[in-house]
Amino acid sequence: MSSGRYAKKRLWRWRDNPLRRRDDIVEAWIVLAVWTVFAVGGSVAGLVTAHAADEAFAARRAERQPVRAVLLNDVPLSAAARGGAYGRRMASVRWVASDGSTHTGRTQVDTGLKAGARVTVWQDGHARLTTAPQSSAEAAIEAAFLGAGAAAALAGLVFGAGAAVRWRLDCRRVDEWGREWDQVGPRWGHKTG
Numbered sequence: 001m002s003s004g005r006y007a008k009k010r011l012w013r014w015r016d017n018p019l020r021r022r023d024d025i026v027e028a029w030i031v032l033a034v035w036t037v038f039a040v041g042g043s044v045a046g047l048v049t050a051h052a053a054d055e056a057f058a059a060r061r062a063e064r065q066p067v068r069a070v071l072l073n074d075v076p077l078s079a080a081a082r083g084g085a086y087g088r089r090m091a092s093v094r095w096v097a098s099d100g101s102t103h104t105g106r107t108q109v110d111t112g113l114k115a116g117a118r119v120t121v122w123q124d125g126h127a128r129l130t131t132a133p134q135s136s137a138e139a140a141i142e143a144a145f146l147g148a149g150a151a152a153a154l155a156g157l158v159f160g161a162g163a164a165v166r167w168r169l170d171c172r173r174v175d176e177w178g179r180e181w182d183q184v185g186p187r188w189g190h191k192t193g
Helices: 002-011 020-061 136-188
Strands: 065-071 088-096 101-111 117-124
Touching: 020 136, 088 117, 101 117
Parallel strands: none
Antiparallel strands: 065 088, 065 117, 088 101
């Protein structure tokens, strides 16, 4: 089939046709609106979400700082670590914040360390222990996934709403066909001749 014929079949609702109903025109506009919102809205939602996530990750990276801390007690090797793999466990540490105050807290450290060992921990802007921030590459990947998720969520909503409206239009068409058949059907019931 040539592409011109295919385009004519796909756009039949837009052409003037004695069989075209008002619901066909409404459906054509709904399909156009759904695809437009999907293309434009999905792109905007994805980009805005990815940008917002990237800014949040950058702010987190700027707020968190590595500091040197002293381990307060021994951290024995875990059962898994004895086999060659190193694990991490919670342990108490002491560190000096940027304002000169001394703090203690619990954080994850490598197993097999002795009390007094120096470890690097991360603190937030209020000198509280926190996890290490994501690297720029990790944050960019997560922001991209969040943006894709937002675009997919919007697409699901838009296509779902469009499908619900088209289903309702199909129900109306079936009801119209039923009413028309009720008018025409009895005329076909008697024999000719």
